[in-house]
Amino acid sequence: MSLRSFRFDPSLTREFIAFGGSLYAGGARRVPPFRREIIRQLSPDFYFYQRAGNDHRRFLAYRAGRVAGRIAAMVNAEIRDGDRLPVGLVGFYECVDDDGVAAELLAAAREWLRTEHGVRRIRGPMNFDLWHGYRFLTKGFDREPYYGEPDNPAYYPEQFELGGFAPLRAWNSIEINGREKLEALIAPWRKRHELLLERGYRFVPATRLDLRKEWPALHGLIDRSFDGFPDYTPIPFTEFKALLSGVGFALAADVSGFVYDQAGRAVSFGVIFRDLAGAVRAMNGRITPLGALRFLSRLRKRRRFNFFAAGSLPEEEARGTGVGRAGFFAMIDESLRRGYSDFIFAQMPKDQPIQAFFRRLKIEPQREYTLYEREA
Numbered sequence: 001m002s003l004r005s006f007r008f009d010p011s012l013t014r015e016f017i018a019f020g021g022s023l024y025a026g027g028a029r030r031v032p033p034f035r036r037e038i039i040r041q042l043s044p045d046f047y048f049y050q051r052a053g054n055d056h057r058r059f060l061a062y063r064a065g066r067v068a069g070r071i072a073a074m075v076n077a078e079i080r081d082g083d084r085l086p087v088g089l090v091g092f093y094e095c096v097d098d099d100g101v102a103a104e105l106l107a108a109a110r111e112w113l114r115t116e117h118g119v120r121r122i123r124g125p126m127n128f129d130l131w132h133g134y135r136f137l138t139k140g141f142d143r144e145p146y147y148g149e150p151d152n153p154a155y156y157p158e159q160f161e162l163g164g165f166a167p168l169r170a171w172n173s174i175e176i177n178g179r180e181k182l183e184a185l186i187a188p189w190r191k192r193h194e195l196l197l198e199r200g201y202r203f204v205p206a207t208r209l210d211l212r213k214e215w216p217a218l219h220g221l222i223d224r225s226f227d228g229f230p231d232y233t234p235i236p237f238t239e240f241k242a243l244l245s246g247v248g249f250a251l252a253a254d255v256s257g258f259v260y261d262q263a264g265r266a267v268s269f270g271v272i273f274r275d276l277a278g279a280v281r282a283m284n285g286r287i288t289p290l291g292a293l294r295f296l297s298r299l300r301k302r303r304r305f306n307f308f309a310a311g312s313l314p315e316e317e318a319r320g321t322g323v324g325r326a327g328f329f330a331m332i333d334e335s336l337r338r339g340y341s342d343f344i345f346a347q348m349p350k351d352q353p354i355q356a357f358f359r360r361l362k363i364e365p366q367r368e369y370t371l372y373e374r375e376a
Contacts, residue, residue, distance in 0.1 A: 003059055003105075004060045007058065008044050012058070016042065020038065022067075040242075047236055053077025057109070058072045069101045070094050071095075071109050072091050072092040073109035074128060083120075087123055088122040090122060092127055106159075110122060121375065123373045124372055135369040136157045137150045138370040143175075146275045147306065168372055170370050172348060172369070178342075179336055186328065186333060189325040199262065200261070200262035205253065206254075215244060219240045221258075221311070221313065224314060225311025250276050255335045256272045259323055268316065268324055268327045271309045
């Protein structure tokens, strides 16, 4: 077996990208990422490579002359440990089911991070930051995947653990099918929603907004809402727009939106996606006329929704208005009005307070995701 390391070598980058597709060729479960998005993220002009203090190195493993694995080692200058020292990241990980290949890849990434940047902790999988893909799926491999879910073979977590990584944080997803359980879930927040309406708060769906004008507000609102979340880092507005544009086709704009306070300030948001896993799978990672036809054909058959993200301004949370819970009620209540009754509440931290409401209804998580860490 042999290893090659590089940064922006065009030929090796093509091999790096191609291996991510060939490894899953024929996999019926796979929801492939869009190829052009991966190319964008690995191109020299991608925003990550322009920031002072950021660095990376890519590695390809070869077995019998063929690519058998890939990994990227990264330093994001804004992600630091408790002593304010940079934390090493490993991401874009793909590997055959061979623990020896995995060990070589992880050791090479670790050695580069340790010798070139002196990091003390390494986390992964994480592609640059929390915005561009992180965590492994660790439970729920028997479930139908949804668009935006971490997607990996079951042996990847085992390879990381054999490489000295241990679970750092965990998330889960909970799927609810049927109107009755959804109504029971949101019932405790109905009065809070009515009270805030009486106080002058407004719950505005995205269909009533010019989203292009609201993007700056949403960008700032997300930054403020997630400030202090472990490993969260802001991204430039241009990159935020690129990401939002890339998933705009999946946005359920009729039930996503903002909450505005009495002064007309956006204080909370919620994002719900239509689950387009089957439609995106039909495109096979490429945007072509034939792929678009396949996408539209599958799109008409999908009625599952993905409650993907929500947040509120810290000062609003500190006031104890309950705007987050009221906004949650408003979105699910409107969804039920429109006949949407199959939901995935996606990738929630295991210690998030809302988990108690699912437990109250005896609804158990069906999927789990894990971020790993090890000493350098």
